[in-house]
Amino acid sequence: MLQQPDGGSGDLRVGDLVRLTGVGKATIEHYLRLGLLHPAGVGAQGYRLFDEGAVTRVGVVRAGRRAGFGLGEIRAMLAVADPDELTQLLTTLPPAQCRAELAARGARIDG
DSSP, rough: OOOOOOOOOOOOHOOOOOOOOOOHHHHHHHHHHTTOOOOOOOTTTOOBBOOHHHHHHHHHHHHHHHHOOOOHHHHHHHHHHHHHHHHHHHHHSSSSHHHHHHTTTTTTOOO
C-alpha cells in the first residue's frame, strides 16, 4: 500500500494526489474529465480514491506536456503503452521519435 502524507496507508484522495504530484486540484479534475486519470474506487464518505498508479499517470502527463504533446495525444499514448514505459519513452526519445514509436503501436497521434 502507498504511504499517505499523514503517515497512514491506503488509498489517496484528490487532496493527497495534489500534494504528492504538485499539480492543482483543478488540473486533477480536468485530467479526470478527459479520461487521463481514473479513480480506483469510492470511499465510504463518497470521496474518490486513487492508487499509486494515479501518481505515475500524472507524472506521465507532465512529462508528455513538457515534450510538447497535447492531452488528447497523451491519452492515446496511455492506451497503447504502460505508464512506466511511456515515462521512459517521453524522457529519453526526441518527441518525433517518441511520436513515431507510439503511432506504430496504434496510438492516434497528430503530428
